Amino acid sequence: MHQLFRLHKCRCTPELHHHPPFLTLCQMMSELDGMREAIVRVDIREIATGKIGIITLNRPESRNALNAELSAALPAAVSQCDLEPNMRAIVLTGADPAFCAGFDLRDVSGGEKKGENPHPGYWGALPPTQVPIVGAINGAAITGGFEIALACDFLIASDKARFADTHAKVGMVPGWGLTIKLPQLIGTGRARRMSLTAEMIDAHTALDWGLVTEVVAHDYLLSRALEIAESIANNHAGAVTAIRSLYDEVARLGDSDAAYALENQRAREWAKIRSQQVRGNS
Secondary structure (H helix, E strand, O other): OOEEEEEEEEOOOHHHHHOHHHHHHHHHHHHHOOHHHEEEEEEEEEEOOEEEEEEEEOOHHHOOOEOHHHHHHHHHHHHHHHHOOOEEEEEEEEOOOOOEOOEOHHHHHOOOOOOOOOOOOOOOOOOOOOOOEEEEEOOEEEOHHHHHHHOOOEEEEEOOOEEEOOHHHHOOOOOOOHHHHHHHHHOHHHHHHHHHHOOOEEHHHHHHHOOOOEEEOHHHHHHHHHHHHHHHHOOOHHHHHHHHHHHHHHHOOOOOHHHHHHHHHHHHHHHHHHHHHHHHHO
C-alpha cells in the first residue's frame, strides 16, 4: 500500500538547484527518504527569501490517474505544504510520463464514481492556498488531470505536454470548474470544442490558445518552474497574496465599473497597511 505523502526538505545551496546534477542529487535524497513509495511526493526547497514546495503526483505506473487514494492525498499535500512556515510558492507536477491521466477508468467503469463523496468545503480540484501554485505540466493532462492543471495560478508546459477534456468520451461531466475556467483562458468556442469533441491539443497549441504561458524542453521543465517560483518568492509576500486575492475578487465582475472600483478600494487599503509596515520597521 502506498504511503500518502512525506515531506523532504532539501538543504542544498539554493543557486545550485538550477543545475541538473544537483536536481538529480535532490531526487536521490528524496528516494533515500522513502519518498519513492509516497503516492504524492512533497519536496521543500529552502532559498534565501523563504521556501518553495514541489508537489509531484507519483503513480507513474498508472500515468498518475486519480484513484481514491491519490484524490485524497493531493489536496492534503497541498494544504500541508501551504502551511509550512515561510512558504512562498508551490510547483505542482507529475512523475513522468504523464502529469495526470484523469480519474482511474477502473473506478469509472466499475461504477465507483457515484457522486456521493462529501463536499470538501471549497470549489475546484485543489484547496485554497496562501501562496501561488505554478503548474509544471510534464505530460498528458486529461479530464480530472486537466482540471487539476486549471486549478493552478498559471501553467508552464514541457514540449511533451498534452491536454484533453474527455469527460464526454467516458460518459462523465466535469465538476471541478472546467466549464468556468477553461473558457476564461482559451475562449468559449475553443473550450466547447475541447469538451464536446474530446480532442487532444499539444503544448504549442496550448501556448497559442493562452492555456499555458510558456513551453520549454522537457528536461528543463522543473528547473524553469523553480526559476519562476523563485521570482515569486523574491517579491513582497504580502503584496503577492493581496494581488492574487484581488485577481480572484474581480474575476466575477468582468470589465465593469464595479471591478475598477474594487481594485481601487483594495489598492488604497493595501497602501495603508504597507505604510504602517514601513513606519513600523523604521
